[in-house]
Amino acid sequence: MSALAGKTAIVTGASRGIGRGIAERLARDGALVAVHYGRSEAAARETVRAIEEAGGRAFAVHAELEEPDAVDTFYAALDAGLAERGAGPGFDILVNNAAASGSGRIHELTGEVFDRLFAINVKAPLFLVQRGLDRLSDGGRIVNISSAATKRAFPESVTYVMTKGAVDTMTPALAKELAPRGITVNSVAPGYVATDMNAHRRTTPEASAALAAHSVLNRLGTPADIADVVAFLVSDDARWITGQCVDVSGGYKL
Template identity: 45%
Template sequence: MKPLADRIALVTGASRGIGRAIAVRLAQDGALVGIHYRAERDKAEQTLDDIRAAGGDGFLIAADLADPAGATQLSEALIAELRARRDPPQFDILVNNAGIDDRKTIEQVTEADFDRMLQINFKSPFFLIQKLLPVIADGGRIINISSMASRLSFPTMPVYAPTKAALSTLSRVLAAHLGPRGITVNAVLPGATSTDLNPLSDPARAAAVRDSVALGRIAGPEDIAPVVAFLASKEGGWITGETIEASGGQRL
C-alpha cells in the first residue's frame, strides 16, 4: 500500500515550481491532492494531468491569496469538495507553499509591495490554517514552505525573509498548540532552487550559487518534494515544530 493511500492533501501554489513537484509527489504516494492556483488554470491543469498520467488523482481549486478574502474563499471551496468525498468532511495534509518574492532593497520597497508580500507569504497561510483547523483530521500534517533566506542575510529580501521567518515561527507555535490532536506542524526551508520563477539562468550568478552549495549543484523542485512527502507520511509523525533546511548545504 502506498504511504499516503486514503489521504487527502491541499497544496497551495501548486500550478508550477516547487508546489507542482510537491503535489505530484504526494499523489504518487497515494494522496488525493487539491491543486490550488490563482489565475493560471492551464498550468494547474498540467499539474493534474501529470498526476493522472502517473496513476494518481486530484482536483483544482482557484483562489487569490493576495486578496484578504482569499483564505476564506479557498477554505470554503475545499470544504465543499470534501463534503462530496467524505462524511464528515475532513482532510489530512495542508502544504502552505504559495508565496512571492519581489527583490528590492529597503529603499525601493513601497507600502504596496510590503502589504502584498505580507498578505501572500504570511497572513493568508495563517488564516487558511485557522479556517481549516475544524476539518483537518486528528493526526494530520501541516507543512509550511519557508526559506533558508529566513536565517541568512540577503539585502534584496528585506520583506520576503521576515515573512518567511514568521511562517517558521508560526510552525513552532502551532506544533505545541496542535500536539494534543496529534497534528504535526513543520517548516521546510528550501535553498536556491531553479524554477520557472527563479530560473538562475545567468551563468555567473548560477556559478556563484553552485559554488556556495556543499553538494555542488543547484536544486530542482524534485529535490524539495521528497522532504515534504516524508513529513506528510507516517514515518515523519514524530517530527513536529521543526525547521528543516533542504538546501544541499548552501552557505555552510
C-alpha cells in the same frame, strides 16, 4: 499499500515549481491532492493532468491569496472539489507552499509590495490553518515552506525574508498548540531551487553557476529535492517530529 492511501492533501501554490513537485509526489504516494493556484489556471490544470496520467488523483482549487476574502474563497472551492469526488469536507495534510517574492532592497520597498507579500506569505497560511482546524484530521500534518535565506543576511529581498522569518516562528507555536490532537507542524527551508521564482537570477550559465556555488554540493536544488522531504514529514515515519525547520538547501553557505 501507498504511504498516503486514503489521505487528502492540500498544496497551495501547486501549479508550478516546488508546489507542483510536492503535489505530484504526494499523489504518487496515494493522496488525493487539492492543487491550489492563484492566477495560472492553465498551469494548475496541467499539474492535475500530469498527476492523473501518472495514475494519481487531483483537482484544482482557485483562490488569490492576497485578496481579503481569500480563505473563504479557498475553502468554498475546496469543498466543491471534494464533493465532486465524493470526499471531504475534511483533509489530512496541508502544505503551505504558496509565496510571493520580489520585494527588493530597503530603498526599493513600497507599502503595496510589503502588504502583498505579508498577505500571501504570512496571513494566508496562518488563516488557512485557523479556518481549517475543524476539517483537519486528528493526527494530521501541516508543513510550511520557509527559506534558507532566513539563516543569513539577505538584503536583496528584505521583506520576503521577513515573511519567511514569520513562518519560522509560526511553525513551533502551531506545533505546540495542536499537539494535543496529534497534529504535527514542521517547516522546510529550501535554498536556491531551479524554478520560475528565481529564473531572473539564472539568465546565463555563469549566473546559474554562481547560485549553485551557494550549496556545498555545487548544484541548484530541484522541486523533487524539496518534495521528497515534505513527503517524509507528512508520512507516519515522521510522527515524532514536530515544531522543526528542516534545512533542504544542499548545505547553503556552510
